[in-house]
Amino acid sequence: MKIKNRHYRTIWPDPADRRIINIIDQRLLPHRFVIEELRTLADFATAIRDMHVRGAGLIGATAGFAMYGAALAAPTGDPGAYFSDCAQLLRATRPTAKNLAWAVERQLAAIGLEKDRDSRIKKSFQVACEIADEDALFCRRIGEHGVKLIAEISKRKNGQPVNILTHCNAGWLAFVDYGSATAPIYAAHAAGINIHVYVDETRPWLQGARLTAWELREEGVPHTLIADNTGGHLMQHAMVDMVIVGTDRTTRTGDVANKIGTYLKALAAHDNNIPFYVALPSSTFDWEIEDGIGQIPIEERSGDEVNYVSGLTADNRLETVLVPPAGTRSQNFGFDVTPARLVTALITERGVVAANREEIFRMFPEMKKDCS
Amino acid sequence: MKIKNRHYRTIWPDPADRRIINIIDQRLLPHRFVIEELRTLADFATAIRDMHVRGAGLIGATAGFAMYGAALAAPTGDPGAYFSDCAQLLRATRPTAKNLAWAVERQLAAIGLEKDRDSRIKKSFQVACEIADEDALFCRRIGEHGVKLIAEISKRKNGQPVNILTHCNAGWLAFVDYGSATAPIYAAHAAGINIHVYVDETRPWLQGARLTAWELREEGVPHTLIADNTGGHLMQHAMVDMVIVGTDRTTRTGDVANKIGTYLKALAAHDNNIPFYVALPSSTFDWEIEDGIGQIPIEERSGDEVNYVSGLTADNRLETVLVPPAGTRSQNFGFDVTPARLVTALITERGVVAANREEIFRMFPEMKKDCS
Secondary structure (H helix, E strand, O other), rough: EEOOEOOOOOEEEEOOOOEEEEOOOOOOOOOOOOOEEEEEHHHHHHHHOOOOOOHHHHHHHHHHHHHHHHOOOOOOOOOOOOHHHHHHHHOOOOOHHHHHHHHHHHHHHHHHHHOOOHHHHHHHHHHHHHHHHHHHHHHHHHHHHHHHHHHHHHHHOOOOOEEEEOOOOHHHHHHOOOOHHHHHHHHHHHOOOEEEEEOOOOOOHHHHHHHHHHHHHHHHOOEEOOOOHHHHHHHOOOOOEEEEEOOEEEEEEOOOOEEHHHHHHHHHHHHHHOEEEEOOHHEEEEOOOOOHHHOOOOOOOOHHHHHHEEEEOOEEEEOEEEEOOOOOEEOOOOOOEEOOOOOOOEEEEEEOOOHHHHHHHHOOHHHHHOOO | OEEEEEEEEOEEEEEEEEEEEEEEEEOOOOOOOOOOOOOHHHHHHHHHHOOOOOOOHHHHHHHHHHHHHHHHOOOOOOOHHHHHHHHHHHOOOOOOOOHHHHHHHHHHHHHOOOOOOHHHHHHHHHHHHHHHHHHHHHHHHHHHHHHHHHHHHHOOOOOOEEEEOOOOOOHHOOOOOOOHHHHHHHHHOOOOHHHHHHHEEOOOOOHHHHHHHHHHHOOOEEEEEEEHHHHHHHHHHHOOEEEEEOOOOEOOOOHHHHHHHOOHHHHHHHHHHOOEEEEHHHHEEEOOOOHHHHHHHOOEEHHHHHHHHEEEEOOOOEEEEEEOOOOEEEOEEOEEEEEEEOOOOOEEEOOOEOOOOOHHEEEEEHHHEEEE
């Protein structure tokens, strides 16, 4: 998507030297736009763990390139346990995100078939690019399917603005391009549908305020930033027509693990008869599990992310401030699980599907053999 | 309650000159403790509007002293429309808070019976002190009734910590002393009951992070700060035993208008069978209205409170930082309404009562004559 009218992806091999992978350091957005070069496995692991990159699809794509980085640094001769050690290191960086494990597995399978170091490098680069391209393609398709849902509401409202609430950043910055939750929004905007987006600021990391608001601004989509506490009030007063969010891991029964606070918005949407959609490329499905609340591991991050807030001072410096009394103990769970009963439908690259086991397997029949 | 082991109220006449009313400037907490002197009606109006003081009871008590300040500055002779003009100015400062209008009416009625300037000053001072004393007394009684609910859970858990979630600051800083939601907490702590409080940070103004965490710290009550998004996850995992919040206006049917985001926590408590209590002195009842969502005016404040966050820098300066892209449009509703169906019970100065019209009037029979 666009930054100052120039097209970017969130991750790309350097045109001059493809051993270097470029990312946008998302910790510094929206106040600083800095491109960071990743070279070593440690670079990639740090970028994922410390959230230079974040978001379901981009974590997966970065993990794909990380395994290519691992191949570049692999020992000559028999790699032994080298690649599985690299995979393990990467998997531990963000425990909730399904795309991470999915991308790493895909690379391990591909690398395992190659006989020598050079072919492993070549193959892993190819697979990393495939993962990234597929992510972008699938997000574009999510947009094509999801825009129909927005168009229906727009028609019912006779062209009055369709008010869409979103939580966190399931935007193009969370993927390689287009985004998941934002793909239908960008498609609607491109189609000239009158829309307006309520952006949850998304504490503690403020992905909504820092990233989603910035994305929408760069694309010219009308939007209003709100505190996470606000959505229930808006829904009670018919100021929201639909909710679209992303997911970091989705059970085969339709439970979704998404940014902490998503569950609260799903409850409010349900209480006010407002459709609640979850947009996802199928790479976020965890086909192994049934019970999201019981089985999805929820990442716990540093309490400092709650206690400290960063931003721009009046004299244009980046500064970090402490909000509560010094020494306050904070807890910081990264995700919560929204049970399928609160999800109106999933928007996938193959189409819109009800959030239940039967319908999900009807749309992804090839996965059925893997499950009991 | 205590600040560095010395007892304070949130508002008090200066012992050396009772024409001066002292408050704690709550905008600067927890990093600076500054006592501010209020003298003129304009001082009081600014203190309420710009949240030097805030919270249901303290707004009421401050409005009481504001009318005394008005009496001190009243013209000699016939006051004409002077006092009703002052009342109108005060009512407009915070439209949602019921205690404000209640305290102003009480003063107008008292002042109206006095015949000369000196007796109006004397009477309005007396009424202001009564309002403040009554607020403290009623909060203490809320604690006496509410602690029984905590003790029951503690007994059922065999003395394991009772985990209480609270939103915003319905602490002693929001009243004259004790607080509403915190009164049962302080009473339980004083009685040696093992408790632990989850403190919602409460965006955008961060009353939880800045005020509730500080109060609990000064009183030595174990607590953990969380982002507002977190409560649903905690409740899904049985990490919360009960919710206690305050209210700024309560209908005679038991709907409560409290800090924005309260409704979301009530939905999550209901979805997980966790008791959801609302603590209030009866001065927050609005006996005129039935339908909280339809009839309670919801204050909309400046979007700057969403866009900017203040806190302490590493070198101990107070600094304000901008989080979203410059120029981002934000909306900032101060309150939302939790319908009575989601409220387990109200904890009042007279006892614990179910949140419905019949039970509320059984506890406050003298109010029945005012209502149809």
